[in-house]
Amino acid sequence: MATEHPESKRKGGGGKLSRSETVTVRLDPKLRYLAELAARKQRRTVSSFIEWAVEQSFRDVTIYHGSGYNGDDNITIEQDAAELWDVDDAERFVRLAIKYPDLLTHDEQILWKVLLDSELLEPARFRTASGKIGWRWDVLEDYIFPALRQEWGSLNQFVADGKAQEWAMLTRKAIKEGRVYPRTPPSLKVTQADDTEDIPF
Structure with missing residues (x-):
């Protein structure tokens, strides 16, 4: 690992693999009663009905206005679910930050800023002829994400300890020394198609 922290070994890079998580939801009496009736009609438990209803609502929530x-x-959200979700925390975070930076919380914005400052994502980042920032997803998936998973625990711990810039500096140093990912990066030649497929940031 390029940047080690005493606590980083306790925080792995992978996502939670539990089948489901418990969420407490408060319903007013009328909504609770109607939910129970709907659940009976579908021969479900109330919790199963609520989970189904939430999933159905994704088709009505517009995440991008074209x-x-x-x-x-x-x-x-339903249309973009496959692009946004990943079992790995680090990859899931980067996908959201690239596609919908406006949805990041304040803490996530700080994390994203530190990650950009570290230059860990730089091999996949380019600027198009029109001046927009674009991303090579093949480079991210094959080259960056494996390295990021190794660094994710230490990144979060350093940020939590108020040492974000120290992590960025150590990571830049490790990259120059070839200790983060392979010394020879993939070809970053940008084709004309990349200019039309870029994702603005």
Whole structure:
């Protein structure tokens, strides 16, 4: 690991693999009663019905509002679910930060800023002819994410301890010394297609 911290070994890079998580939901009496009736009608438990209802609602929540021109259409959470979800915490975070930075919490914005400052993602980042920031997803998936998973625990611990910039500095140093990912990066030649497929940030 490029940047070790005394507590980092206790925080692995992988995501939680539990089948489901318990969430406490408060319903007013009317909503609770109607939910019970709906659950009976579908022969479900109330908790199963609520889980189903939440999943169904994803098709009605627009996560991206397109311009309506040249295929730039609205996107719902249901449509983008496969792109946003990953069992690994680190990869899931980067996917959200790249695609929908406006949805990051304040703490997540700090984490993203530190990650960018560390240059860990730099091999996959490019600027298009129009000046926008784009990302090579093949490089992210094959080259960056494996390295990020190894560093994720230490990154979070350093940030929690108020040592974010120290982590960024140590990571930049480790990258230069070839201790983070392979010394020879993949080709970063940007094709003309990349300019139309970039994701603005």
